[in-house]
Amino acid sequence: MPEKAPLLIEMKNISKAFGPVQALRDVNLRLAPGEILGVVGDNSAGKSTLMKVMTGAYQRDSGDVLVDGQPTHFKSPHESRVHGIEMIYQDFALCGNMDIAQNIFLGRWPRRGLFVDRRRMYAEADSVLKRLKVDVNSVFQKVESLSGGRQQSVAIARAISFDPRVVVLDEPTANLSVMATERLLETMAELKQHGVAQIIISHRLTDIFEVGDRIMVMKRGQNVGDRYIAHTNEAEVLELIVSGTPETALTADQALAAKAA
């Protein structure tokens, strides 16, 4: 495991303040291709802010975001999408009044001449859903009539239809039933097989331990630890969440070395 491929995303010394509130302070994040990284921490730990800085929804105050080793300055989520970074929001960010296919192609509807190419849109949406093995009645169904799990499937289908290299999932299991959660975790494993790296923000350690490769703990806008899933347990991670400090933070490799020693 220590010998790794070059990093897909590297965030170095990210800081971000909202007025007097320092939301992020010198945070680092590393993501290898095909890796599933869990980001955990208490409320207000800065997890979502860090992700929004990465996708360009927020602008950082200082620090660097490298994609494939190249420095980037995304002004909006739209720009990071071009680099293969997709985010799935907690509320899925779908338009309930439109149907599944229209949502999958939201904002980039295929055209023929001046018009939307409806036939191609519905055909391609259908094939994306088939690839995801989502059982919805039809691509013509309005999204507001779908259950939460199905809506999330649409959001994921939308994300993977861009052929992303990184998918960020913000609290993906918060609104789902047990069954839907199971299916989501299967989907994530399948995406990993296709080489898609994923970052999952969650309060539920069990989910991360089921599919994740590595887990990163944040507290009050700072890194407090980083561990390989295979070499840690929930108790240790909880310990970090509750009483970790930036001074005692170890990277996953350091922690592994310390354990070996």
Added chain:
Amino acid sequence: MSATSLSASPARRRLPLELIGGWEVGLLLFMALLYIAGIFINPKFFGQPDAFSAVLRDTARFGVMAAGMTFVIVNKDLDLSVGSTYGLVATVFSIAFSTSYYDLGIVPSLLAAIVAGVAVGLINGIFVTVLRVPSFITTLTMLFIGRGLVLGLTGGKTISYGEKATQNGAWFFSIGETNALGFNNQIIIFILVTIVGMFVLAKTRWGYETYATGGNEMAASYAGIPTRRVRIRGYVLSALSATLAGLMAVAQDKGITSQYGQGAELIVIAAVIVGGASILGGRGRLLGGALGAILVTLIDKVLREGIPMTRTMKVGGVEMQVQGMAQLPPGAVPAFLGLILLIAVLIEPWIIRRNVFPRLWARLRGRPLPPVIEVGGVAIEGAQTKGSSASDRSMRARGPLGRFFARRDAAAIVLAVVLWVVGLYLRPDFWGSIDNTFNLMLSFTEVGLLAIGMTYVIANGDIDLSVGSVLALSAATCAFFMKQLGFDPWTAVFLALLAGAAAGVVNAALTVGFGLPAFVATLGMFYMARGIGAWMTAGRQLSAFPESFNLLGRKLIDILTYLGIAPTRDTLLYDLAAAVSVQTIFMVLVAIIAGIVLAKTPFGQMIYATGGNRRAAEYAGINAGRVRAISLVFSALCAACAGVIYVAFLRSFNPSAGQLRELDAIAAVIIGGGSIFGGYGTIIGALAGAAVIALIRALLSLQIILGNGQSLVMPQHWVNVFIGLILMVAVVGDIWLRQNDVLGSIRHFFLARRKSGANHA
């Protein structure tokens, strides 16, 4: 909102300025300056000590209404109907009291008036809370219904009862008199209401519940506050204060005109907002509202009183000094009041929350800048509320008929056909004729054109309340440039469209650029555009335009004749050209283009996406602001076209052009499948909805010949009341039938009952 709570650090709070509230002090200072300016400009009026008391007396009624409105606005609601309520209450009292009507005693008359007022408040409150109709739609409709009722009840006549007032109920009419201390009793009522209101809002449970509901309704209801009751209470208080104000007015005037209370809502809302309340709810103080009322009334007075000036005229070789007043033409004052409303709404989010003045002061002194209070792209708009998750009926639909009925615009199409058949049944002689059909088409054209633009705006989740006024503005521009300045028709038409587009750009800048809710921005334009139009034409009717211009409103045959290429008589081509009018062709063209853009192109999809979930649309890379701005400008352009056609068709311009048309257009879009919450609406549906409106208007003004040979025509005021009712029914029907599928739930409920009943048996 007061400056105290936001800009003060604990140390600064001890300053006396902060103690009494910087905002109120600023208002007082501004008022004093304005009054001095008034004295300077018009010493005749403002120089007298009486003037001060007259301003206060006239403020009293608005101040009382502002007290009630403060509750509504702090609740994060809006009450546009106070002016109508004020007029309605005065009318009900007058009709009950006047010897030429019911000739009741003073107490029963007062009771009738109060019952009417409370009823308006309850209806407003129930529609907004229980039936979940947005407040501006409910109260705007109530405004028009109330106005229609006043006109219908009085028949447009003035009622007075000065004689009876001296014998009966003198105690009541003394409210309007000047007391022994030398000022009007209304001022005492104003002060009393303000003090009681201040106490209730600041010190009692009612007040705390109001602030909580306006601040965060969901949190308030989780905390066990009956937010629904709180909001209904706000509306009832508002209606009650309008009732009190209406009664104060009749006590003073001992009679009414049918114009009573027109535009009062503008002064009252502007007063409350100027007084420091936030249109987004949760902030506002009654004292501010009262001071705001004085300030706005003062501005209104300064504008209305005019400037005395001396003109030198030569009469028969002798120079004569003529005393005159440079006055704003009637109808122009609302233009300023609308502007004040918009500026006042913008002050809170853009000046105070951004700490503009303290920052400027610090910058001048070279000190470190105090922080901006809220950052991080916080939109000042309230969260978009959605109906709820609906079941997708089109997925259950079977067969071509089922699929048709699953369409959101099906009801409008069916309704239009049914109404037409009803007309045919009532008056087969007249209804079936080609002439009538095309006359129908004409009245349909105006509503249709407005509804096309409105569809775009409503599908975006916005609203445009200004279409009727923009129609008037463009018509006025067109008439003014042709008639007064002698421009050629095409330049005048171009300028009229430009004026309309400018109004649309202002709407768009306010909603998208400054982040105001669309209904507030377009409400300001609602008053401004009509006011500017009236100003331009000096409130007069203009007519006699070049015939080449009038052709725009004629039949096709007139154009062909004008060009000298008319087909011979008694051919099919001739009949067709004689029947179809230019405006109908124009409207159909616009409809086809707008329909294709909305239904088939990516831009149309962007509109639906923006209306469905603006945040999601923005994440998907759609420039939602641009989409909304284009739609608002398009809507204003459609209204401007309708304005030009109006002038050409009627061959004259009347300042009341397009009045109530915003109601027709919104109703047409909602009936045609649009949702007031955005995300839905089609051009076909809007046209069908416009047809429904046009047919209802035609049916209601149909002369019905009764069995005894008498004929009956419904007066236009009652038709307007009816259209208002239709709009309410359409919005409620859309929310509950289309979006929440109440019928489906009821069917489910009974099916389940029957099933369980069968199991029991």
